[in-house]
Amino acid sequence: MRDTYVVRWYVLVLPSCHKGPANGLREELERRHRNGEPLFEYFAPSYVEMKKRDGGFVETRRPLLYNYVFIHASEHEIYRMKQWLPQYNFLPRIKDGKHEYHPYLSEEAMTNLQWVADSYSNVIPVYTPKPEQLIKGDRIRITEGRFKGAEASVIIQPGAGKRDVMVCVENYMWVPLLRVQPGQYEVIALNDDGKHIYTRLENDRLLSKLHEALGRFCRQEDGVTEADRQLAAETVQQYGNLRMDSDIMRSKLYALLLPAYTITGNRQESKKLIGTLQAMLPLIKAEQSRALLLTTLYGCTNNCLYHTQAHEIIDKWRQEENPKKSKQQLIRRLDDYDRWLGH
Missing domain, CATH: 3.30.70 (Alpha-Beta Plaits)
Structure with missing residues (x-):
């Protein structure tokens, strides 16, 4: 009773x-x-x-x-x-x-x-990058309108006085993407041409400090400090307008920006970037880049889907006799998120 x-x-x-x-x-x-x-x-x-x-x-x-x-x-x-x-x-x-x-x-x-x-x-299941978020060299497939089914490459981005994004439809003509509205095309490949200097985005000190600040954000009882917010704001100011041509470099860039937006409490930019990452993930073939983005998404959203997918990749690395430094860093980072988020 x-x-x-x-x-x-x-x-x-x-x-x-x-x-x-x-x-x-x-x-x-x-x-x-x-x-x-x-x-x-x-x-x-x-x-x-x-x-x-x-x-x-x-x-x-x-x-x-x-x-x-x-x-x-x-x-x-x-x-x-x-x-x-x-x-x-x-x-x-x-x-x-x-x-x-x-x-x-x-x-x-x-x-x-x-x-x-x-x-x-909280998942955003459908996301179409707006024209200004596409990068020169990205490939799209037009899904609606008079060019339906045609594949195209982005050849001109906004900027330098240009308002339209110009794409070259294969074996056909150049078309301003402005006339192809969001929802009428899908990204089918990211530009992976060109080589960039990695040092600017391989800043171990900055990555470490952002990771520690995100830890205080996740634990809540500690709370982010004014120094954390200032670091995050400086990160956004320094890196927020960078445009990268390869999926590997974009992964490194977004792994800096998403924690920074999260720490500053900028929900609008966080949501926008999460949508961009969701559109990118199916296109990224490099294992470490996928693991980096999934781990970052997990730490910033506490989403069990990213938790599972990150572990599927990273847990295999634990069996390697001597994983390289970048893998060891992601293993530690994932373990920290599990501890901070209680999983």
Whole structure:
């Protein structure tokens, strides 16, 4: 009898005809809040779905776990609530020796589930780089309009008095990309021509200090310092307008900028850069560049998808007899994020 009053994360199920969010629980919580009655927590995770409609993309949210919801309350409280919300039902009881109980999640398991669900809900599944974010030498495929299906190379970027991005459609003609709107093309390859001096982006001292500052950001209880914010702002000022021609160099650049934006709290630039990285990742073939971006994304977003993908690459390096310095740095960095973020 005493267990019926213990507050746990119980699993409730809705009839299969219910495909929307847990509106009943939301309305009941709002009613209690208005009337000053005891409140409860519930968790009904969703994910972002992008659909193309009328030539553009429309974002909607769908239930991640179909018709399951989780409520943080006692059995007694849930049975009382079911008088007004009969559509919410417990899963069948589980027998454990002489004891029976409704399925529930431990606090630790729920924390992990919320982390996973949050990673899906924050993903930007469709991202098309705007013309000004393309680099000379990038290859695109036009997906809509009169040039649909044609592949092209970016040959002129904005700047130096030029407003249009010019692309050369293979065996056809030069076309201003300004006439091909975002959503009407996709990037199919990044420019990997040209050699650049690596030293400017291989600044171990700067990388180390940004990593330490991001650690204070992740741990929260320490809090970023004014020196951390100043370092991040200087990093953005120094590197924010650099344009790199290869995916390797862009990976190094973005691994500096994303922590800097995160530390300064610049959510708009962080979100924009995360979208750019999501568009880049499928195109990057160099293993270390992928590992660098995935590790950086994980540390800056605490997203379980990047956590898993980074570990898939980096954990193999731990078996190497003598991994090179750059691999050792990424191994340590990933271990730090796991420790700081509690994974």
